[in-house]
Amino acid sequence: MMKAMSCKILIVLALIGVFFTGSNVLAGLNGEVPNGIYSISQFPDNKILQLDGNWEFYWDELYTPEDFRGETVQQTPLIVDVPNTWSTYLLGGEELPIMGYATYRLHLDFPKEEIGTTKALYVPNISSAYTLWMNGVEVSKNGVVGKSRDLMEPVNTPKVIQFEVQSNPIELIIQISNYHQRKAGIFDSILIGEPEMVLQFRDTKIIYRSVIVMSLVTMGLYHLVLYLFRRKEHSLFFFGSVCLLIAIRATLLEEGLASYILPFLSWELAVKLEYLGASLGVLFVSLFTYTQFAKDMNQKLRDAIIVAMSVYSLFVILTPAVVFTRTMIHFQVLIILIFLYLISVYLTAILRKRESSLLNTVAILMLFGTVINDILFFNNIVKTTELTSVGLLFFLFTQSIILSKQYSMSFMRTEKLSQDLAILNASLEQQVHERTTELQHTNKELQAANQKLKEAHQSRSKWIHNISHEISSPLTNIRAYTKGMLDGVIQSDKNYIELVYEQSLYLSRMLHDLHDMTDMENRQIRFDMKRVDIQEYIYKVYQKYKWDLEKQGIDFECKNFLSDQIENRFVHIDEVRIEQVIVNLLNNAQRFVPENGKIVLELTNDQDKKVKIKVRDNGLGIEEQELKLVFNRFYKNGNQGKAHRGSGLGLAISKEIVEYHNGTMGVTSKKGKGSSFYFTLPFGTEGQDRRPD
Secondary structure (H helix, E strand, O other): OHHHHHHHHHHHHHHHHHHHHHHOOEOOOOEEOOOOEEEEOOOOOOOEEEOOEEEEEEEOOOOOHHHHHOOOOOOOOEEEEEOOOHHHOEEOOEEOOOOEEEEEEEEEEOOHHHOOOEEEEEEOOOEOEEEEEEOOEEEEEEOEOOOOOOOOEOOOOOEEEEEEOOOOOEEEEEEEEEOOOOOOEOOOOOEEEOHHHHHHHHHHHHHHHHHHHHHHHHHHHHHHHHHHHOOOOHHHHHHHHHHHHHHHHHHHHOHHHHHHHOOOOOHHHHHHHHHHHHHHHHHHHHHHHHHHOHHHOOHHHHHHHHHHHHHHHHHHHHOOHHHHHHHHHHHHHHHHHHHHHHHHHHHHHHHOOOOOHHHHHHHHHHHHHHHHHHHHHHOOOOOOOOOHHHHHHHHHHHHHHHHHHHHHHHHHHHHHHHHHHHHHHHOHHHHHHHHHHHHHHHHHHHHHHHHHHHHHHHHHHHHHHHHHHHHHHHHHHHHHHHHHHHHOOOOOOHHHHHHHHHHHHHHHHHHHHHHHHHHHHOOOOOOOOEEEEHHHHHHHHHHHHHHHHHHOOOEEEEEEOOOOOOOOOEEEEOHHHHHHHHHHHHHHHHHHOOOOOEEEEEEEEEOOOEEEEEEEEOOOOOOHHHHHHOOOOOOOOOOOOOOOOOOOOHHHHHHHHHHHOOOOEEEEEEOOOEEEEEEEEEOOOHHHOOOOO
């Protein structure tokens, strides 16, 4: 990757070197040009002279060599500075108009030793048509010179004209007319030198421009083809479009190259394409910037750039060259403003540490520098050449480096994925075996889950049946008593009314227990968990219910067997719900103890950092085969105990409450010796880990 980057940088440097090589063959004035006579003292070795200086200028006249020989020229010539557009010349204190026609004249005075030698002229673009005579002989013609727009035909093609120095001086006469663009006359230097040097200069310019154009075309087509395969990457489309647009513009700017590649283009269409290359190029550079740093670019300003460049491009298409070329200064100001904003976007990207922002910023700064050069060059402020295509080529090379890096990273990721895939394929058989075993295990779990669901459904059906049975009995009694009293069969006395009231209380308790049980199953019950000292809490509960139990003739004791070594005696519990559990166990014990019986509330250590709360009695006890059933819903002990109308849900609810506190609940009993119900609670903060949703 680094080798590829180095090669690209070397190519850019080589192109710049070609440009400077071509430029260095030029020499400045090697003589004087007073009053239309160019005196050459000597021809420097390997250099080309610029025929810059004072030329004779005849406005609104098209003189031929015969006119000057016949002394029919009555107009006093203006002595003007060439090269320059004639709209800067003053006649009668006023600037000349852009549209019109004129004649230029210059005498070349050669050294005596150059008589008989062959020289060459390089005639650049002259706006917009010209005819050139040397010593009375027509040697070159571009387009058709005319005195109106309808009579002339514009053509811009640089030419090399070889001639023999037969006499001294040599007269140059150039007729020029312009009715088509903002520049008029000789606005670029006419060159003279040895034929080999002049031809080398022309060929160097064409080769330099050709290399740039071919590079841009190749890169443009490459990225457009990539876009066809990756339509989501809009940056590839903008990138390729900029390359092709600037390639077309670079071709048209070098008219010698354009005449070879695009000979079928008319002058008007060529100028339109040149301007469209600039406007659409700026548009697509802006859109490309947006695809790179969308978060750093203001969308409203982006839309404004799109509208401005689109409107200007439409303006170029719909108007003649003589109109839209006059807006060049305004267009150049707009381009500068757009590039300044784009630079601010890239600098913002650097500050926000966007990927590849630094390299992008260097590229846009160089491109902006070449744009400024071209603006100054085309306005005759500096004597360089068109460099935007070089700046864009550098910009595009940097983008190629960035894209190459991205693709390299993608390729590396692909290689890694391929290696991972090979490893996965190598162990595929083992994985299939493991997956098969897992599926078999899962299948068994599903079968077990289905069995549990079936059992749960059966349990639910049984539960509904039990509820119906438990509710129907008191309802039947209530209905029988009330019906009997309504029919007069039963006297409406206090005893029967109390029976009806007791039956309604029983129904109320059952419905309340069913409500609690449903809330617990649906995770809707709320627990108010608090940090509580278990010793103090148990003692308070004991004191609260001691008097009620002793009033019934029951000996009620509280015993604390917690180890003194336990420092943390705190638990996280809902005090109301745990009291509900203890009261439920006390009520069950009270039912089955005889007169003068005994109930003990104990607090002891348990394993795994838990405390055990136990309610022990000396009552009737429970049959061994029934111990596993006591926590089932609607279970009622068949032993003869004290009269009691319970729902059979109290122990089931108590067990749910304890399990919500991360505890366990159990029972031990022997027939005729009493029972011991207990539950455990974790010390510390463990109890708050599990709460109902």
